Amino acid sequence: xxxxxxxxxxxxxxxxxxxxxxxxxxxxxxxxxxxxxxxxxxxxxxxxxxxxxxxxxxxxxxxxxxxxxxxxxxxxxxxxxxxxxxxxxxxxxxxxxxxxxxxxxxxxxxxxxxxxxxxxxxxxxxxxxxxxxxxxxxxxxxxxxxxxxxxxxxxxxxxxxxxxxxxxxxxxxxxxxxxxxxxxxxxxxxxxxxxxxxxxxxxxxxxxxxxxxxxxxxxxxxxxxxxxxxxxxxxxxxx
Numbered sequence: 001x002x003x004x005x006x007x008x009x010x011x012x013x014x015x016x017x018x019x020x021x022x023x024x025x026x027x028x029x030x031x032x033x034x035x036x037x038x039x040x041x042x043x044x045x046x047x048x049x050x051x052x053x054x055x056x057x058x059x060x061x062x063x064x065x066x067x068x069x070x071x072x073x074x075x076x077x078x079x080x081x082x083x084x085x086x087x088x089x090x091x092x093x094x095x096x097x098x099x100x101x102x103x104x105x106x107x108x109x110x111x112x113x114x115x116x117x118x119x120x121x122x123x124x125x126x127x128x129x130x131x132x133x134x135x136x137x138x139x140x141x142x143x144x145x146x147x148x149x150x151x152x153x154x155x156x157x158x159x160x161x162x163x164x165x166x167x168x169x170x171x172x173x174x175x176x177x178x179x180x181x182x183x184x185x186x187x188x189x190x191x192x193x194x195x196x197x198x199x200x201x202x203x204x205x206x207x208x209x210x211x212x213x214x215x216x217x218x219x220x221x222x223x224x225x226x227x228x229x230x231x232x233x234x235x236x237x238x239x
Contacts, residue, residue: 001027012104018146020137025051027106029129032122034108045106048129055132059087062144063155071159085163086155092124093214094227095150101126115191115198118214154231167226174233175205182206185222201225 001024009023009030020026028046036047063086067079074082085091096102102117105126116122134143148155168185175181188200201221203211211232213224 008104016099016146018134018138018142020134022137025133025137026130029055029133030101030104030126031106032108032111032116032126034111034116035106038108048126051132051136052125052129053132054135055128055130058131058135058140058143059128059147062147063087063151066148066152066155067159070156074159082158082163086151086158089120089124090224090227091154092127093120094224094231096123096127098150099127101130114193114196118191118200119196119198120214120216167223167230171203171211171226171230174230185225187218187221188212190218203229 005027006023009020009026013020013023013026029048029051031045031047033047033049036045039045060083063083064079067074067083071079102123105117105122107116107122111119111122131143131147134146172183175183182205184204186202186204188202190197190199192198196216198214198216199218199221200212200214201218201224202209203213203222203225211225211227211229213221213226213228215221215224
């Protein structure tokens with residue numbers, strides 16, 4: 001691994017507040033299949049599909065255990081539904097954005113040019129891959145501590161208040177609880193080929209941007225913008 005890449009990955013670890021011994025694992029976790037397939041070296045670099053499989057399981061065990069231990073009144077069916085919401089692509093995409101994961105990805109040229117660094121599916125998968133790398137390098141307790149520090153507030157909120165699939169409605173209800181407020185959404189950009197576009201929208205209150213979101217449709221991007229705005233509001237008014 002080149003020194004520049006090592007420094008980049010070390011900087012990523014520092015931003016996460018962890019110290020990984022094997023940066024090769026993290027490098028693999030951040031290597032998309034498109035990059036591995038286009039690489040000219042022999043052997044080709046390993047991509048992150050296998051370690052994503054592991055990270056998906058680690059994520060599920062950590063979230064399931066926390067929910068089981070802290071919400072004894074929830075039935076099995078409720079736990080299953082809530083967990084599915086918490087670990088879905090949309091949620092993991094938001095967590096990946098929070099840690100600026102896209103900046104550290106290795107992508108093939110075509111994927112790079114088509115907006116892959118901001119594509120929800122790629123970022124969500126890479127987030128799971130990074131969890132797998134942390135687990136292999138530092139063990140279960142460390143990855144559990146790291147993940148819950150990031151997700152605990154959202155898990156607690158969802159388990160106590162239920163799932164709001166319509167974030168735009170939820171945001172409107174929250175902001176207009178004391179009266180009418182001007183809420184608007186604006187499409188900022190659309191990138192990528194026609195069959196796989198990524199839309200970016202902003203949500204504004206009284207002309208001030210309070211959230212930004214990306215999605216595979218304009219409506220999805222608006223929902224993600226509202227979700228981000230709600231997340232920021234929850235931080236300011238913790239439950």
